[in-house]
Amino acid sequence: MKIMRQLSGLFIVVCLIFSMTGCGNSSPFDENNTDVQESGAEQSTETSAVDAEPDAGTDVLVAYFSATGNTKAAAERIAELTGGEIYEIAPADSYTEEDLDYSNDQSRTSQEMDNPDVRPEIGSEDIVMDGFTTLYLGYPIWHGQAPRIMSTFVEHYNFDGLTVIPFCTSGGSGIGSSAETLEDLAGSGNWLEGERFNSGVSKEEVQTWIENLQE
Ligand SMILES: Cc1cc2nc3c(=O)[nH]c(=O)nc-3n(C[C@H](O)[C@H](O)[C@H](O)COP(=O)(O)O)c2cc1C
Numbered sequence: 001m002k003i004m005r006q007l008s009g010l011f012i013v014v015c016l017i018f019s020m021t022g023c024g025n026s027s028p029f030d031e032n033n034t035d036v037q038e039s040g041a042e043q044s045t046e047t048s049a050v051d052a053e054p055d056a057g058t059d060v061l062v063a064y065f066s067a068t069g070n071t072k073a074a075a076e077r078i079a080e081l082t083g084g085e086i087y088e089i090a091p092a093d094s095y096t097e098e099d100l101d102y103s104n105d106q107s108r109t110s111q112e113m114d115n116p117d118v119r120p121e122i123g124s125e126d127i128v129m130d131g132f133t134t135l136y137l138g139y140p141i142w143h144g145q146a147p148r149i150m151s152t153f154v155e156h157y158n159f160d161g162l163t164v165i166p167f168c169t170s171g172g173s174g175i176g177s178s179a180e181t182l183e184d185l186a187g188s189g190n191w192l193e194g195e196r197f198n199s200g201v202s203k204e205e206v207q208t209w210i211e212n213l214q215e
Helices: 002-021 034-039 070-082 108-114 148-156 178-186 203-213
Strands: 060-064 085-088 134-140 163-170 195-198
Touching (some): 070 085, 134 148, 195 203
């Protein structure tokens, strides 16, 4: 019986420590969400500017080209945070490792980036833009610019009525004039300032960027 009393005393002390330290509220996104903390409800992004779950009836489209997966990962984070529909701008003739050799002047990508008139064909099916109001448009930086397939994409569609938000990933270069070049080629749409991400961009960084866009 003495042992039982000691054990129950220990249990009460542990419970008190837990209730005082508030263990479990460790998400940085909930720090200012007092509604959620006070009600003791599970962590939720309902009060956030962006939704966590993809929505079939979304008006957000996230279109991207990615040769080695970095921009794809950033696009997926954006789609997850906005509930947007995702669309891959896939080349009809996909890029091999040899094609992507930027140190070789004769590689396919070097040749394409040398010639602003090249328009690599898109292999993915056309997407119907009707119903979307926001387009996140992603690509990697190649030789300081957007890959030429992005020129093919922006010249193919009409962005009237759409807010276009360019984003890119790179090994270190900034977004430079790549987004302005695409905007000029598109000739339609309300283009916001673009953003450049590191290849391993975190969900938190993407979320902060999106929330600031909507302010
Ligand atoms: C052909 C080629 C050219 C590149 N040129 C640049 C460049 O000018 N500046 C830079 O910072 N990174 C450059 N990179 C690196 C890519 O921008 C970077 O790895 C990017 O995240 C790749 O995106 P992806 O995985 O979506 O294709 C280049 C990569 C390739 C393949």
